[in-house]
């Protein structure tokens with residue numbers, strides 16, 4: 001699919017911090033969301049997601065995270081509403097996590113770190129015809145961020161967890177069908193923060209309307225442990241490196257306002 005292109009990696013940064021500063025980058029992500037400084041905006045609407053599980057295609061290890069990819073050649077799995085004026089097409093979702101439950105998320109809430117964070121990546125199909133086009137445009141993308149906490153087992157996630165051993169190494173792919181990512185959203189999707197930011201890995205393009213959910217989801221310790229059993233390295237490489245700590249550090253706010261959909 002259009003969004004299946006690999007992350008553009010600069011060889012200089014094996015670590016997943018990516019370049020600390022992007023030349024002229026004044027809307028980089030992730031950020032720390034200072035809750036009391038967010039501004040309530042009554043114009044913000046509830047999110048409207050309409051995901052078709054039949055558009056789920058494959059799950060693969062891209063050497064940074066694992067991606068579940070959707071067929072984004074038609075408007076079958078879409079996101080609209082929230083802060084968005086246009087309709088956005090789901091192209092993939094992935095996660096970021098730590099080597100321990102003490103950290104792993106990319107965004108933070110008043111400096112609070114979560115063990116992991118889910119990103120559902122969408123592109124503006126009203127304005128563009130390809131993900132690759134949208135990724136270079138102001139507000140070409142919309143990414144929903146959901147914090148994960150360790151607690152009870154997430155039944156919907158288990159199907160995904162069971163597929164991970166088959167994609168342990170970088171560049172491994174397996175067919176993955178009939179997964180509805182709506183099951184990974186929290187019960188309440190009306191309460192969120194939103195701000196203009198960027199991709200959190202290279203090419204770090206400043207084309208993202210971020211929508212960060214206030215309510216987290218819970219996954220079990222064992223489910224998160226399977227994420228950590230993935231490898232950054234391909235089967236050929238001698239030294240195997242565990243896929244952990246694949247998050248970028250928080251970036252300067254640079255005067256941006258974070259709006260909230262709730263008081």
Ligand SMILES: CC[C@H](C)CCC(=O)Nc1ccc(S(N)(=O)=O)cc1
Pocket residue numbers: 003005006007008119121132135143198199200201202203
């Ligand atoms: C021209 C295509 C270009 C290589 C981009 C490929 C891609 O999809 N990158 C991507 C997507 C989402 C995030 S995040 N972590 O949600 O901000 C980070 C990077």
Ligand SMILES: [Zn+2]
Pocket residue numbers: 094095096119200
């Ligand atoms: Zn991400």
